[in-house]
Structures are given as C-alpha cells and as structure tokens.
Amino acid sequence: xxxxxxxxxxxxxxxxxxxxxxxxxxxxxxxxxxxxxxxxxxxxxxxxxxxxxxxxxxxxxxxxxxxxxxxxxxxxxxxxxxxxxxxxxxxxxxxxxxxxxxxxxxxxxxxxxxxxxxxxxxxxxxxxxxxxxxxxxxxxxxxxxxxxxxxxxxxxxxxxxxxxxxxxxxxxxxxxxxxxxxxxxxxxxxxxxxxxxxxxxxxxxxxxxxxxxxxxxxxxxxxxxxxxxxxxxxxxxxxxxxxxxxxxxxxxxxxxxxxxxxxxxxxxxxxxxxxxxxxxxxxxxxxxxxxxxxxxxxxxxxxxxxxxxxxxxxxxxxxxxxxxxxx
Amino acid sequence: xxxxxxxxxxxxxxxxxxxxxxxxxxxxxxxxxxxxxxxxxxxxxxxxxxxxxxxxxxxxxxxxxxxxxxxxxxxxxxxxxxxxxxxxxxxxxxxxxxxxxxxxxxxxxxxxxxxxxxxxxxxxxxxxxxxxxxxxxxxxxxxxxxxxxxxxxxxxxxxxxxxxxxxxxxxxxxxxxxxxxxxxxxxxxxxxxxxxxxxxxxxx
Numbered sequence: 001x002x003x004x005x006x007x008x009x010x011x012x013x014x015x016x017x018x019x020x021x022x023x024x025x026x027x028x029x030x031x032x033x034x035x036x037x038x039x040x041x042x043x044x045x046x047x048x049x050x051x052x053x054x055x056x057x058x059x060x061x062x063x064x065x066x067x068x069x070x071x072x073x074x075x076x077x078x079x080x081x082x083x084x085x086x087x088x089x090x091x092x093x094x095x096x097x098x099x100x101x102x103x104x105x106x107x108x109x110x111x112x113x114x115x116x117x118x119x120x121x122x123x124x125x126x127x128x129x130x131x132x133x134x135x136x137x138x139x140x141x142x143x144x145x146x147x148x149x150x151x152x153x154x155x156x157x158x159x160x161x162x163x164x165x166x167x168x169x170x171x172x173x174x175x176x177x178x179x180x181x182x183x184x185x186x187x188x189x190x191x192x193x194x195x196x197x198x199x200x201x202x203x204x205x206x207x208x209x210x211x212x213x214x215x216x217x218x219x220x221x222x223x224x225x226x227x228x229x230x231x232x233x234x235x236x237x238x239x240x241x242x243x244x245x246x247x248x249x250x251x252x253x254x255x256x257x258x259x260x261x262x263x264x265x266x267x268x269x270x271x272x273x274x275x276x277x278x279x280x281x282x283x284x285x286x287x288x289x290x291x292x293x294x295x296x297x298x299x300x301x302x303x304x305x306x307x308x309x310x311x312x313x314x315x316x317x318x319x320x321x322x323x324x325x326x327x
Numbered sequence: 328x329x330x331x332x333x334x335x336x337x338x339x340x341x342x343x344x345x346x347x348x349x350x351x352x353x354x355x356x357x358x359x360x361x362x363x364x365x366x367x368x369x370x371x372x373x374x375x376x377x378x379x380x381x382x383x384x385x386x387x388x389x390x391x392x393x394x395x396x397x398x399x400x401x402x403x404x405x406x407x408x409x410x411x412x413x414x415x416x417x418x419x420x421x422x423x424x425x426x427x428x429x430x431x432x433x434x435x436x437x438x439x440x441x442x443x444x445x446x447x448x449x450x451x452x453x454x455x456x457x458x459x460x461x462x463x464x465x466x467x468x469x470x471x472x473x474x475x476x477x478x479x480x481x482x483x484x485x486x487x488x489x490x491x492x493x494x495x496x497x498x499x500x501x502x503x504x505x506x507x508x509x510x511x512x513x514x515x516x517x518x519x520x521x522x523x524x525x526x527x528x529x530x531x
Contacts, residue, residue, distance in 0.1 A: 033336035033343075040344025045351060047379055048372045081363075089363035097498040099362065150496070152364055197498055268497065287440055287493065289432065296363045300427050 049098070056084045056103070060225040067159050067221045072140040074215055076309070080143060081154035083223050085296050090230050091148065092249055093198050094183065094190035101192075102230035109189045109250065111227075111234035120180070120255035123171035130234045134220060136169065137161035141224070142217060142238075147279045147308045149243035153293045158238055159221025164212040172208065172256050179211040180204075180261035181237055182253040190250075198264055204237065204248035205261035205275065209317055215240055215310060218251075241307040241314045243277045274327040278318070279308035283327050334398055341402045345409040348376045349416065366424045373417040374446075378491060380410035381484040382508055389515035404460055407480065411457040418450050442493035445486050452483040484509055 015023075060083055092102035116133060119125040139159050147153045167179070185201035187193040193200045210216060219238045220227055227233040232249025239246050245265050255261075265273035272286055281291045281304040292301035307314050318326075352369055355361050361368040384406035387399035426433050436443040456477055458464070465473045488509060491502040 029336045032334075033340045036336065036340035037343040037347075040341060041347030044344070044348045044376060044379065048348060048351075048375055085363035093497075097496075099364075152367070284439065287442055289435060289439075292432065294364065294366070299366075299424075301429075 056088050058082070058084045060223045064225040066224050067139055067226065069139045069141045069159055069224065072142045075141070075143040076145055076155065078143075078145070078155045080157055081296050086154060086156055086222060087228050087230060089296065091244065092230055092232065094192050094200075094202065094250075095230070096192050097197060105191060106229035108191060109229040109233065111229060111250070114234050116235065116251060117253045117255075118166065118170050119253070120257050121173045121176035122256050123173060124169070126170065133166070137165055139221065144238060144240040145308050146240065146244055147293060147304065149245055149273065149277065149285065151288055151290070151293050152296055154296050157223055158217065158219045159224060160217040160219035160238065162214055163216045163218050163237070164214065166218065166254070167211060167256070175258050176256035177208050178257045178260050179206050179208060180255045180257050181248045181251050182255070183248055184250045184252045198268060202248060202264045203262055204246055205263050206239065206246075208256070210239070213314060213317065215313055241279055241310040243279060245273065246277050276326050278323065279304060280306060280323055280327065282306070283324055334401075337398060337402060338405060341405055345380070345405070348372070348413070366420065370417065370420045370425055373413050373420055374491070377410050377413035377417055378484070378487045378505055380406050380413060381480065381487055382505060382512070384410060385480060385484055385509070385512050389512050389519070392515055392519045408457060408460060411453050414450050414453055442490055445493065446490040449483050449486040449490055452479050452486070456480060456483070481513065
C-alpha cells in the first residue's frame with residue numbers, strides 16, 4: 001500500500017513556520033480589531049441614544065379625515081414649522097423625558113372614548129363626552145407662535161375653539177377666579193406615570209381673565225387633522241403668549257376655583273418656573289437666557305418678543321404687575 | 328518567531344471606535360436625521376461622549392487595581408485625548424453654532440449661568456492635560472510632577488458631571504449614573520492608596 005498522503009511536497013513549497021503562525025495571528029488580530037472597534041463604536045452610539053430613531057411623517061396622514069374648520073383672524077403670517085417637526089419634537093413627560101419619546105411611545109394613549117369634567121365654581125358642572133363637547137363649537141384654524149421655555153420655538157397651525165366659549169356655557173359663579181386643568185392619570189396609557197419623573201397627574205392653571213381671553217384656545221387638531229397623541233390628543237390647552245409648558249395636554253378635568261391652583265413645574269422647581277410663565281425676553285431662566293430663541297428649522301437664533309409677539313393683545317392683563325416678580 | 332507587543336490591534340481599534348460618534352453625527356446631520364433641533368442634539372451628544380471618554384480614561388488604573396489587567400493603561404492616553412477632542416467639538420458647537428459667535432450673549436452666559444461657567448472651567452482644565460500628554464512632556468516634568476498634574480482629570484470629570492447635572496431640566500438619572508461610576512472609581516483609588524500605605528508600613 002502506498003503512502004495515503006502521496007509524495008511529500010518539496011521542502012521549497014512548505015510554508016515557513018514563522019509565516020504560517022503569522023498568517024493565523026493576522027486573521028485573529030483582524031477579527032479582534034473589527035470586534036473591538038465595532039463594539040466600542042456601538043457602545044458609544046448606545047450611550048448617545050443614537051440607536052433610537054423616531055418614525056417621522058412629513059405630512060399629516062392623507063387617510064385621516066379633515067376637520068371642518070373656519071379661518072380665524074387670530075393667525076400669524078409666518079412660515080409654519082413642518083408637520084414632521086411638530087409631531088416628533090415634543091415635551092410630554094407622560095411618555096418619557098426625551099423629545100422623541102412622545103412620538104415613539106404615545107401609541108398607548110386612547111383618545112376615544114374620552115370624557116372631560118368641567119366643575120368647581122360653575123352653575124352647571126358636568127362631565128361631557130369629547131365628541132359632544134366638540135359639537136358645541138365652531139372649530140377655527142389658528143396659526144400661533146409657540147415658544148418653549150427651553151429656548152426654541154415653532155409656528156403651529158392649530159385647530160381649536162376659545163376656552164372662554166366653554167367656560168361661558170357652564171356659567172362661572174362670582175367666586176370663580178382661576179381655572180385649573182388636569183391631565184389624564186393612567187399609567188397603562190401613559191407609561192412614564194409609573195416613574196417619579198414628575199408628580200402625576202400634570203396640572204396647570206390660568207387666571208380667569210387669562211382663560212377668557214380670545215387668544216386662549218382648547219385645541220383638538222393640527223394641520224387640519226385630529227391632534228396626534230404625542231401633541232396632546234384629544235384636547236389640550238394653547239396659550240400663545242405663555243411658555244409652552246402651560247399648554248397642558250390630554251385634559252380630563254377643567255375646574256374653576258377661588259384660589260390660585262397648583263401647577264406642576266412651579267411645584268417642582270419654583271425658582272425656575274412661575275405660575276404666570278409669560279414669554280419675557282427680559283426675565284432670564286436661572287440657567288439660561290430667554291432673550292433669544294431658535295426657531296425650529298432656522299440656523300441662527302432670533303430675538304424673543306415680549307409676550308411672544310402678542311403684547312398688543314394681552315399686555316393689558318398685567319397692567320401694574322411686576323413681571324420680574326410674577327414670572 | 329519574535330512576537331511584537333501583545334494586542335497590536337488594540338490602539339487602531341480604539342482609534343476607529345472613538346471616531347464613530349463624530350462620523351455618525353456628521354452623516355446624520357447631513358442627512359437631516361438629527362431631529363427638529365439638530366444643533367441642540369449635536370451639542371448634547373458631543374458633550375456626553377466627552378464625558379464618557381473622561382470616565383473611561385479614569386477607569387484604566389482602577390481596572391488594573393481590581394482585575395489586574397494592564398491593557399487599559401496602554402489606551403489611557405488615547406481615551407484622554409478623545410475626551411479632549413469631543414470636549415473641543417462640544418465647546419466649538421456651543422460658540423459657533425448654538426450662540427452664532429455672539430460674544431455678548433456668550434459673556435452673559437459665562438458670568439450669569441453656573442452650568443456654563445462650570446462647563447468652561449472643565450474645558451480649561453483639560454487643555455494643559457492634552458498639551459502635556461506626550462512622552463516628551465512626561466520627561467520634561469518628571470513623572471511624579473506629571474502624575475500630580477494629571478490628577479486634574481478627576482477634578483475635570485467631577486466638574487463635567489456637575490455641569491451635566493445642572494443642565495438637565497428634571498430627570499437626573501443619567502448625570503447621576505455617571506456620577507456614581509465616577510464615585511466608585513475614586514473609591515477604588517482611595518482604598519488602593521490606603522492598602523499601599525499599609526503594605527509599606529508592615530515590617531518585612
């Protein structure tokens with residue numbers, strides 16, 4: 001029987017031992033190099049939160065029905081912030097503290113069926129189904145500036161109706177001086193309410209004259225369509241001359257009160273967030289300037305306007321008040 | 328066969344891995360994927376990566392103390408320089424993109440706002456550390472003096488965590504997590520130092 005391995009190759013063809021070991025080492029090192037750099041890069045991206053991408057629609061979904069609206073005189077003629085930005089850059093801590101969290105997680109909110117209690121110092125306290133409530137009013141298209149206390153701003157085409165119209169309907173008593181608002185408290189729908197990020201539910205408030213002002217609206221739509229969950233469906237408050245956090249979302253209760261109600265951010269950080277929260281370039285936030293803002297979509301900062309540009313309409317509400325003290 | 332230093336792939340791999348965040352930011356920025364406020368997003372992420380590298384650089388010695396591994400010490404300088412690199416990008420983004428080189432506003436920020444002031448101090452502390460990071464400077468200063476100087480890295484990282492903590496609106500969990508890692512690294516150093524002194528005291 002012949003040698004199963006056949007004739008041994010000439011010694012000149014045998015790979016020198018050193019080279020053979022180096023080739024194995026080279027492959028091993030290349031693998032370790034790739035694994036280390038990929039692992040490190042991936043770890044860094046994970047820490048940056050960069051792996052998360054928010055689903056983003058450039059336009060309101062076409063299959064959603066258009067809301068029936070009328071034009072309003074209370075509209076600013078400025079370029080509107082794109083739908084994709086308005087619906088993916090939100091502060092709605094009930095779904096998490098990051099700007100993209102509401103768009104990512106608000107799917108668990110069920111805006112129908114929904115009821116809103118209107119009570120307190122009113123002659124006709126009642127709990128109303130959202131669709132019945134909306135049927136009482138003519139919905140208006142209102143393009144407002146929105147200035148966040150964090151130093152950025154948008155121009156948003158809201159759909160809503162004046163809060164004052166609802167308040168008149170329930171007939172405030174002579175004792176009513178303030179309006180208190182409450183967001184839904186339901187951790188099954190609003191997962192972050194399981195955390196201690198903020199005291200839940202979120203609460204906000206206005207003075208009665210601020211609430212009755214024609215610029216103050218309850219909003220149920222955006223860009224002509226029903227309000228997306230992340231923007232506060234089915235009903236939210238918009239007070240355009242105040243910082244955005246006054247615009248409480250997903251409201252379940254509107255209560256008229258004799259005394260100034262508790263408001264969430266004021267309760268949590270009273271030095272940083274006041275009850276009034278009127279947009280004021282003269283009064284800095286303790287940690288940053290309010291003199292300028294970045295309009296979403298623009299590169300350079302622009303000056304912030306007193307009362308967010310609505311001074312002509314609302315400055316009279318605060319005649320004689322020290323706005324530095326009542327910030 | 329003569330073998331080179333162990334882990335010849337280590338430094339190139341760390342170099343490449345460390346460039347992933349800036350490359351990702353550039354690509355996502357150009358593709359418009361940094362969200363509605365891309366400048367704020369880039370600013371925050373660059374600052375965060377700088378802090379991660381600071382903490383990583385400080386973890387090298389404690390890793391040796393606890394686990395006895397020495398390879399982290401070989402990439403410590405690179406980690407520190409990456410921290411400085413990202414801190415520089417963070418500061419440049421703030422000055423040029425966020426504030427648009429409006430020096431009045433920047434001066435106001437620096438004098439009125441403690442989180443900006445602390446952040447600026449952090450960056451200034453990193454400058455001498457980056458400059459003296461070369462072998463030449465270790466020789467020039469002498470190792471004990473160089474080592475004392477580079478303990479400033481701890482001060483800088485503590486200030487970076489303070490800067491981060493004062494920056495966030497309400498949710499302190501992320502800055503506190505970095506603070507906790509930093510505190511445990513400091514603890515390992517302190518405990519390690521105590522044991523070394525004890526060991527020296529013991530008669531042989």
